[in-house]
Amino acid sequence: MSLVAEAFVSQIAAAEPWPENATLYQQLKGEQILLSDNAASLAVQAFLQMCNLPIKVVCRANAEYMSPSGKVPFIHVGNQVVSELGPIVQFVKAKGHSLSDGLDEVQKAEMKAYMELVNNMLLTAELYLQWCDETTVGEITHARYGSPYPWPLNHILAYQKQWEVKRKMKAIGWGNKTLDQVLEDVDQCCQALSQRLGTQPYFFNKQPTELDALVFGHLYTILTTQLTNDELSEKVKNYSNLLAFCRRIEQHYFEDRGKGSSSIRSS
Amino acid sequence: MAAPLELTCWGGGWGLPSVHSESLVVMAYAKFSGAPLKVNVIDNTWRGSRGDVPILTTEDNIVSQPAKILNFLRKQKYNADYELSAKQGADTLAYIALIEEKLLPAVLHTFWVESDNYFTVTKPWFASRIPFPLSLILPGRMSKGALNRILLTRGEPPLYHLREVEAQIYRDAKECLNLLSNRLGTSQFFFGDTPSTLDAYVFGFLAPLYKVRFPKVQLQKHLKQLSNLCRFCDDILNSYFRLSLGGISPAGQETVDANLQKLTQLVNKESNLIEKMDDNLRQSPQLPPRKLPTLKLTPAEEESHSLQRLSP
Numbered sequence: 277m278s279l280v281a282e283a284f285v286s287q288i289a290a291a292e293p294w295p296e297n298a299t300l301y302q303q304l305k306g307e308q309i310l311l312s313d314n315a316a317s318l319a320v321q322a323f324l325q326m327c328n329l330p331i332k333v334v335c336r337a338n339a340e341y342m343s344p345s346g347k348v349p350f351i352h353v354g355n356q357v358v359s360e361l362g363p364i365v366q367f368v369k370a371k372g373h374s375l376s377d378g379l380d381e382v383q384k385a386e387m388k389a390y391m392e393l394v395n396n397m398l399l400t401a402e403l404y405l406q407w408c409d410e411t412t413v414g415e416i417t418h419a420r421y422g423s424p425y426p427w428p429l430n431h432i433l434a435y436q437k438q439w440e441v442k443r444k445m446k447a448i449g450w451g452n453k454t455l456d457q458v459l460e461d462v463d464q465c466c467q468a469l470s471q472r473l474g475t476q477p478y479f480f481n482k483q484p485t486e487l488d489a490l491v492f493g494h495l496y497t498i499l500t501t502q503l504t505n506d507e508l509s510e511k512v513k514n515y516s517n518l519l520a521f522c523r524r525i526e527q528h529y530f531e532d533r534g535k536g537s538s539s540i541r542s543s
Numbered sequence: 544m545a546a547p548l549e550l551t552c553w554g555g556g557w558g559l560p561s562v563h564s565e566s567l568v569v570m571a572y573a574k575f576s577g578a579p580l581k582v583n584v585i586d587n588t589w590r591g592s593r594g595d596v597p598i599l600t601t602e603d604n605i606v607s608q609p610a611k612i613l614n615f616l617r618k619q620k621y622n623a624d625y626e627l628s629a630k631q632g633a634d635t636l637a638y639i640a641l642i643e644e645k646l647l648p649a650v651l652h653t654f655w656v657e658s659d660n661y662f663t664v665t666k667p668w669f670a671s672r673i674p675f676p677l678s679l680i681l682p683g684r685m686s687k688g689a690l691n692r693i694l695l696t697r698g699e700p701p702l703y704h705l706r707e708v709e710a711q712i713y714r715d716a717k718e719c720l721n722l723l724s725n726r727l728g729t730s731q732f733f734f735g736d737t738p739s740t741l742d743a744y745v746f747g748f749l750a751p752l753y754k755v756r757f758p759k760v761q762l763q764k765h766l767k768q769l770s771n772l773c774r775f776c777d778d779i780l781n782s783y784f785r786l787s788l789g790g791i792s793p794a795g796q797e798t799v800d801a802n803l804q805k806l807t808q809l810v811n812k813e814s815n816l817i818e819k820m821d822d823n824l825r826q827s828p829q830l831p832p833r834k835l836p837t838l839k840l841t842p843a844e845e846e847s848h849s850l851q852r853l854s855p
Contacts, residue, residue, distance in 0.1 A: 385722035389637035396640040447692040449608065468633035 289356065289370040298353045299332045300324075301339045307423045308337060311501050312402040317349040319361055319493025324351075325529040326484050327373045337424035365486050375485045383480060387487045390472065390479070394487075397465035398494045400450060401458050401508075407441040409455055411504050463511045466495075470515040477524065484525070491518075492525045547581060548573075548619075550612075552597040554584035554672060557754045560784050562668065564650065565609045566597040568747030572613055574783040575738040578621035585672055609747075613740060624739045631734050635741040638726070638733075641719060642748055648693045649716030649762055650752055652709065655689035659758045717765050724769040731778065738779070750776045 302317040303309040309317070317333075324331045331351065336342065343350040343359040350359030351367075358367045368374070376387060406417050421437060422430025445451045450458070469491060478484045479491070495518055499509050512518060550573070552566030560582075561567045573580040585596065599606045599615065606615045617624075624632060654665050669685070670678040690705070697708045723745060732738045733745065753766055753776050767773060 381725040382728075385726045386634065386637065388722060389634070389641040392644045393637040393640040396644055444695045447688075447695045464636065468636045471629040471633040472637075474630070 286366065286370040289353075289367050290372075292354055292371075294329050294371055294373070295354055296330060297332070298330065298351060299334050300349050300351045301334050301336055301342060302349045303339050304335045304337055304424060308420055309335075310406055310417060310420060311497060311503070312399060312406060313340075313348050314501070315399070315402065315494040315497040316347070316361065317493070318497055319490045320349050320351070320364055322492050322525060322529060323361065323365065323375075323486055323489035324368075326375060326489060327368060329368070329373060361486065361490060375483065376480075378483065379480060379485070387480065387485060390469070390487050391490055393465060393468065394490055394494060397461050398498075400445075400448070401462045401465075402494070402498070403441055404445060404450060404453070404458050405455075405503070405508060407438050408445060413438065415504055459507055459511060462508065463514075466512055466515050466518060470518050473517050473521060475517065478521075488521075488525065492522055496522050496526065547601070548578060548616075549581045549583055549600045550597055551583045551585065551600070553669075554586070556668065557756060558780065559750055559754050562751055562755060563596065564647075564747045564751055566747075567750060568609050568743050569597050569599070569612050571738075571746045571779065571783070572616065572623060572740060572743040573621070575743060576616060576621040576623035578616050578619070613743075623737075623743070626737060627734055627739055631739075635739065638723075638741055639744050641722070642744060644696075645715040645719035646748055648697055648708075648712040650748060651689040651693060652712060653752065653757065653759075653762055654755075655686045656693065656705070657759050661686060663758055664755065713762060716762055720762075720766055720769055720772065724772050727771050727775060729771065732775075742775075742779070745772075746776060746779050750780070 300317070300320060303313060305314075321331065321333065339348050339350070340346060344357055345359045347360050350357055351364060353367075356367075358364050376384060379387065405412055407413060417438075418431075418434045422434045424430075425433060442451070453461075473479055478488045480487070495512055498512050499519075499522065501509075550566075550569060552569070553561050553563035555561050559567065560570055561584075570580070570582065572578075597607075597609065597612065599612045604615070606612050616622075624635070627635070653660055655661055666682045666686075669682045673681050693708065693712065694705065697712055727733060730736075733741045749766065749772060752763055753773060757763060
């Protein structure tokens, strides 16, 4: 969105309270959604739960095309549509709910830096694994991505998306990385997160923030998704405080409200 | 450890040892960790490679990207992060990710995509260091690569328009600069008193933005308002890079000391001269005689006496 549109949206957002019928759109849970999109969607759901805002999850096959920025998930609140965690956090803040108000300037800078670390390393590694690793692409991604569409559309869309992701990987310098190097980067990222978390319950001690939501979304999805091999989840399992962290958030925010997150099984 | 380490990178200008961010990061890290690095600047002969710069060559290996080069130097025991705690190491990774995501697109845009800057500053500078006829092709290719990177990471598929992302990337970059400034505060380096990897990265990305003279300078203006970041860059330039630009550092230090000594001597001599002149003036016969006929001085006469003494 351009700057003017964003300012306009936040003005309107500030005017109305959070409605009861807010919905979050993502792709079809059972057959279509991929690892990275599921992680992003779970992060947004966790964030909204932490803010105590009710949200209904709706699955649509064309969620990616409905979204204003082309990325899932997006939320439909009142008559506005906002996509991706960053803009959603700002939108929610304009409505008067925020998790990071109690942090001082240095802590806010740290929080933003760690969120970028997760986006830069974990998300890119997930995209790499899904779209650039031939075995995963062949067995899982291609089949899942195009599953709601008839032949030949399913193949065309899958190839187009793969080409796009590969272009992006090349532009940021990940095009020549091998799978082992990518897994090593994931390990480094998890180590950094684990060291930052230490023995605290959340990243900024007592209260969860959007960083906790984002980390939970990614780590939980990695741990509960079955891929062709378990290397990615093994890397995360090496860090026991991260596992405890995921379990704690799951128990506190998801199981208590009667919603269980199911794991994705590959076909 | 004794193997000669050679770094091939782009040269310097405007007071910087190198104008290219990634080369500067590696050079700064080598200075901080004490690695003996022989720097080969790319010039317009056909010698040496130009792609994927900076490149570190030792006897057996060729290592190419800054992150890999820094890892290699650490393995060779040139470690600038030795004193950091685990949490600080984690913070380093996070802040580097922040810089790469938020600041790098705007830096790339200022250097390579903004047409005024590109055609008046960047392209002639790089073209003068690349042999003809590559000088016609390579800068254009680097510019396209930068544009690609910006659009693919920030643009919205499938249209990828530059105008929509321009405002946003500059806004993100200004926010990133503010965050870095908040984090640095008043300390000399990011983690205490010794520089580390994070300082090398921040210096590498900020210094070209700070020093290179551009026609279109909105990000530079914003940076100049953050005085602690400017002071940070200047400190590193003065302590680690000023002497090596001229020659060998110990000799440089000696000449500075010698100059300082000469200056002090001159000042001392001058002050001696002034004192002498003053004494001469006081003893000259033009001043009224100090000796009064009576030995006992009344208070009024004493006052006038002291007043006379004070006049030049």
